[in-house]
Amino acid sequence: MVDRALLIALVRRQPRALLAASLFGWIALTVLDRMLILPAICGASVASADIALTLAVTPPGALMLAWLAMLLAMMSPLLAGPIAHVRLRSLKRRRFRALVMFLAGYGAVWLAAAPVLLALVDALRLLAQAVALPALVLAVLVMLIWQAAPAKQISLNRCHRLPRLSAFGVAADCDCLRYGAATGVWCVGTCWGFMVLPLVADSMHLPLMAVLAMIALIERARRARPARWGFSALASALDRKTPARAT
Amino acid sequence: MPRTRRNVWKLSQPWDDVLLWYARAVGELQTRPITDPTSWASLGAMHGFDRGLWTALGYIAQGAPLPPSAVQARLWQQCQHQTWYFLSWHRGYLAAFEAIVRSAVVKLGGPADWALPYWNYSTDVQSRRLPAAFADTKLPDGQDNPLFTERRYGRGDGTIVIDPRDVMLTALNERYYTGTGPNGATGFGGLKTEFSHFATAGDETHNYNGQLEGRPHNILHVRIGGFDPSDSQQVGLMTNPDTAALDPIFWLHHANIDRLWKTWLQQTLPRTARPDQFKNPADAGWLDGPRDRKFVMPRPDGTEYTFTSRDVTDTTAPALDYVYEEEQPPQPATPVLEARLERLGVAPGRAAEIAGAVVMSPLKEPELVGANDSVLRLNSPDVETAVRLDRGARNDLLESMKRSTLESATPHEPDHVYLNLENIKSPTDAAIIYVYINLPAGANPDDHPECFAGAVSLFGARKATAADGPHGGNGISESLDITAIVDRLHINDALGPELSVKFVAGTPNATDKITIDRVSIYRQGH
Numbered sequence: 001m002v003d004r005a006l007l008i009a010l011v012r013r014q015p016r017a018l019l020a021a022s023l024f025g026w027i028a029l030t031v032l033d034r035m036l037i038l039p040a041i042c043g044a045s046v047a048s049a050d051i052a053l054t055l056a057v058t059p060p061g062a063l064m065l066a067w068l069a070m071l072l073a074m075m076s077p078l079l080a081g082p083i084a085h086v087r088l089r090s091l092k093r094r095r096f097r098a099l100v101m102f103l104a105g106y107g108a109v110w111l112a113a114a115p116v117l118l119a120l121v122d123a124l125r126l127l128a129q130a131v132a133l134p135a136l137v138l139a140v141l142v143m144l145i146w147q148a149a150p151a152k153q154i155s156l157n158r159c160h161r162l163p164r165l166s167a168f169g170v171a172a173d174c175d176c177l178r179y180g181a182a183t184g185v186w187c188v189g190t191c192w193g194f195m196v197l198p199l200v201a202d203s204m205h206l207p208l209m210a211v212l213a214m215i216a217l218i219e220r221a222r223r224a225r226p227a228r229w230g231f232s233a234l235a236s237a238l239d240r241k242t243p244a245r246a247t
Numbered sequence: 248m249p250r251t252r253r254n255v256w257k258l259s260q261p262w263d264d265v266l267l268w269y270a271r272a273v274g275e276l277q278t279r280p281i282t283d284p285t286s287w288a289s290l291g292a293m294h295g296f297d298r299g300l301w302t303a304l305g306y307i308a309q310g311a312p313l314p315p316s317a318v319q320a321r322l323w324q325q326c327q328h329q330t331w332y333f334l335s336w337h338r339g340y341l342a343a344f345e346a347i348v349r350s351a352v353v354k355l356g357g358p359a360d361w362a363l364p365y366w367n368y369s370t371d372v373q374s375r376r377l378p379a380a381f382a383d384t385k386l387p388d389g390q391d392n393p394l395f396t397e398r399r400y401g402r403g404d405g406t407i408v409i410d411p412r413d414v415m416l417t418a419l420n421e422r423y424y425t426g427t428g429p430n431g432a433t434g435f436g437g438l439k440t441e442f443s444h445f446a447t448a449g450d451e452t453h454n455y456n457g458q459l460e461g462r463p464h465n466i467l468h469v470r471i472g473g474f475d476p477s478d479s480q481q482v483g484l485m486t487n488p489d490t491a492a493l494d495p496i497f498w499l500h501h502a503n504i505d506r507l508w509k510t511w512l513q514q515t516l517p518r519t520a521r522p523d524q525f526k527n528p529a530d531a532g533w534l535d536g537p538r539d540r541k542f543v544m545p546r547p548d549g550t551e552y553t554f555t556s557r558d559v560t561d562t563t564a565p566a567l568d569y570v571y572e573e574e575q576p577p578q579p580a581t582p583v584l585e586a587r588l589e590r591l592g593v594a595p596g597r598a599a600e601i602a603g604a605v606v607m608s609p610l611k612e613p614e615l616v617g618a619n620d621s622v623l624r625l626n627s628p629d630v631e632t633a634v635r636l637d638r639g640a641r642n643d644l645l646e647s648m649k650r651s652t653l654e655s656a657t658p659h660e661p662d663h664v665y666l667n668l669e670n671i672k673s674p675t676d677a678a679i680i681y682v683y684i685n686l687p688a689g690a691n692p693d694d695h696p697e698c699f700a701g702a703v704s705l706f707g708a709r710k711a712t713a714a715d716g717p718h719g720g721n722g723i724s725e726s727l728d729i730t731a732i733v734d735r736l737h738i739n740d741a742l743g744p745e746l747s748v749k750f751v752a753g754t755p756n757a758t759d760k761i762t763i764d765r766v767s768i769y770r771q772g773h
Contacts, residue, residue: 164622223719224446
C-alpha cells in the first residue's frame with residue numbers, strides 16, 4: 001500500500017532515540033486504549049452525549065496524556081530532520097537546552113491544536129447525524145479535500161524549512177523556540193486531515209493511526225514541490241517511484 | 248586499446264580534426280527532434296529541463312511535441328548534484344553522449360575512434376582561455392559554428408575570463424570520497440544520499456556540495472555562462488543547471504571533472520593512510536544505488552539502458568573504453584598529516600614519527616565552535632562579518648592542536664576546521680564569491696593568498712531558494728576546509744575570540760540580493 005522500500009530506508013535512518021520515543025508512544029497508546037482513556041477522544045460508535053459524558057469523567061490530565069502519547073507515537077519519526085538541525089547547529093554545551101526549547105515550541109502548538117481538532121470532530125459527528133451518514137465517511141471526505149488542497153503541499157514544503165539558529169544566549173533560545181513552534185504549525189497543517197480519521201474511528205483507531213503515521217512519514221520525506229490542487233503528495237507516498245516532474 | 252580523451256589545448260588550434268568532427272556532429276544532433284532521445288535537445292534535457300525557459304529561449308517551439316511523460320520521467324532531469332553520485336552519474340552521462348556523438352561522426356565520414364576532448368583549465372594562463380573553436384562564430388568552411396552560442400556571457404561581453412582562484416585543485420587533497428554529513432567534511436565526491444537531482448528525499452540538511460563539485464566544477468559553470476549585463480535575469484546556458492548541457496563546452500568541462508576523479512584516485516597513499524583514503528566508496532548504496540530511481544541513458548540507436556556507479560568505476564572496461572591524455576596528479580601529494588604536524592611546530596623528523604604512530608580513526612560528528620550574529624546580506628562588493636567563537640569549544644580545538652597533545656603517547660590527528668556558509672539564498676545562479684579569513688584591514692585580497700578560504704559558486708542556488716523547489720527554500724550550503732588557515736593563526740598566537748570572514752564578489756553586480764543565514768565555524772575531530 002505504501003512505498004515499503006522507502007519506509008524501511010526511512011526507519012533505518014531514524015535516530016534510535018526517536019524510534020524509542022515513538023515505540024514508547026505506541027505502547028502508551030495501547031495501554032491508554034485498554035484503560036478507555038483513548039476512546040474518550042476517539043469513538044464514533046458512541047453517541048455524542050456519551051462522548052461528552054466520557055470526556056467529563058476522564059480527568060483532563062489523562063486526556064492530555066493520551067494526546068501526548070499520540071504525538072510521541074506518530075510525530076517523533078517526522079522530527080528527525082528538525083532535531084538533527086537543532087542538535088548540529090547548536091553549541092555542544094547548549095544542545096540539550098536547544099532541544100528542550102524546540103520541543104516546547106512544537107508541543108505547545110500541538111496542545112493548542114487539540115481542542116480545535118476535537119471541536120471539529122464533534123461538529124463532524126453532529127453533521128453526520130444530521131445527514132444520516134457515518135462520521136467516518138465525512139472524515140474521509142474532509143481528509144481527501146485537505147489532501148488535494150494546495151495548502152497541504154505548502155504546509156509540507158514549509159516542514160522542510162531549516163531556519164537560522166543563533167549560537168549564543170537568549171537569541172539561541174528564542175530561535176529554537178520559534179523553530180519548534182513553526183515546525184508545529186506546519187506539522188499540524190500537514191497532518192490535521194489525517195488526525196481527524198482516527199478521532200472518529202471506533203475500535204480501528206490504533207491500526208488506522210499506524211497506517212496514517214507511515215503515510216505521513218513518507219510524505220514528509222518527499223522533496224518539496226509546487227503547490228497545486230491534486231493528490232500528488234498522497235500518490236507519491238503510496239507509489240513505489242518518485243517520478244521526475246513530467247511536463 | 249582504449250580511446251584517448253585529449254587535452255583540448257594540446258590539439259592543433261583552432262580547428263583540430265577532433266574539434267571539427269565534434270562541431271559537425273553537434274550540428275547534426277541539433278537537427279534531430281526533441282522526441283528523439285539522441286537529439287541535442289533531449290540529451291540536454293537529461294541534465295535539466297524547464298519547459299517555460301526552453302520555450303522562451305527557442306529550444307522548443309510553442310506547441311511542439313515532447314516525448315511522452317513516461318519517457319521524460321525516465322530520461323530527463325536526472326543530473327546528480329550535491330550527492331556522492333555526482334561523479335558516477337556524470338561519467339555515465341558523458342559516456343552515453345560520447346557514443347552518440349561518435350556514431351554521428353562516423354555517419355558523417357569521420358574517424359571511428361573519435362573521443363571527447365577535455366578542457367584542463369588549471370595549468371597556465373593560456374589554459375584558462377576558452378578554446379577558439381568555441382568562440383568562433385563560423386566553421387573554417389564559413390558555415391555557422393555549432394560549438395558557438397551567444398548565451399555564453401562570461402564576464403558579460405562573451406569573453407571568458409577565469410581567475411586563478413576559480414580553478415584551484417584543493418579538492419584533490421581531500422582524502423575521503425564520502426563526506427561525513429552537513430557542516431563538516433563533505434568529501435571529495437559528496438555526501439551520501441538517495442537519487443539527488445539537486446535534492447534528496449528524506450533529508451533537507453544535505454544541501455552541501457562535495458569538494459570537487461564545489462570547486463572547480465560549480466565555479467566554472469558560472470564563470471563560463473555568466474549573465475547578460477543588460478538583464479541579470481538572463482543567464483548563460485552554463486549558469487543554469489536546466490540549460491547547462493545545451494552549451495557544447497559543457498561536455499569538455501565535465502570531461503575534465505571526470506579526469507580529475509581519475510587523478511584523485513592516483514594520489515599517493517601516505518604510509519599511515521587508512522585503506523579507504525583516495526578510494527571510491529565500497530558501500531553498496533553507492534555501488535548499486537540509488538534505490539529510488541535508476542540512472543537511464545540512451546544508446547546511439549535510441550534504445551535505453553540503466554547503469555550504476557559500479558558499472559563506471561573502471562574507464563578502461565569495454566563499456567567505457569577510454570583513458571585521458573593526462574591522469575597523473577599535477578604534483579605528488581604531500582603526506583597530509585606529516586605536513587600539518589610540521590606546520591603546527593613539530594620538528595620534521597619527529598612529525599614523520601608521530602604521523603606513523605597516529606591512530607587513524609574515522610572523523611567524528613562536526614561540532615559548532617562559533618557563529619556570526621545575524622543573517623548576512625552581500626549587498627556590497629566586499630562584506631565582512633565577525634564569527635564569535637565559544638570559549639569552551641575553542642579551547643577544545645586548541646587543545647587538539649597543542650604540541651603536547653600531538654606528541655602524547657597515543658597521538659591523534661588534530662581537529663579539522665570548517666567554515667560553514669549555511670543556507671545561501673539567491674535569486675540568481677550567476678554569482679561567484681571569494682571568501683577570506685582575517686584579511687588585514689584595507690588589504691588587497693590578491694596579496695594575501697594565505698587568508699583565502701575558497702571560492703563559492705551559486706550554481707543551482709536559485710532553484711534551491713524557491714520555497715516550492717526541491718530544497719524547500721533552504722538554498723545551498725558550503726563547507727570550506729580552513730584547517731591550514733587556523734593552524735597558521737594558532738601558531739602565530741592569533742586565534743582570538745573572533746574570526747573575521749570577508750566575502751569578495753567574484754562577479755561584479757551579481758551578489759547584492761544574496762543572503763547567508765549563518766556563517767559558522769565547526770571543528771571535526773578523529
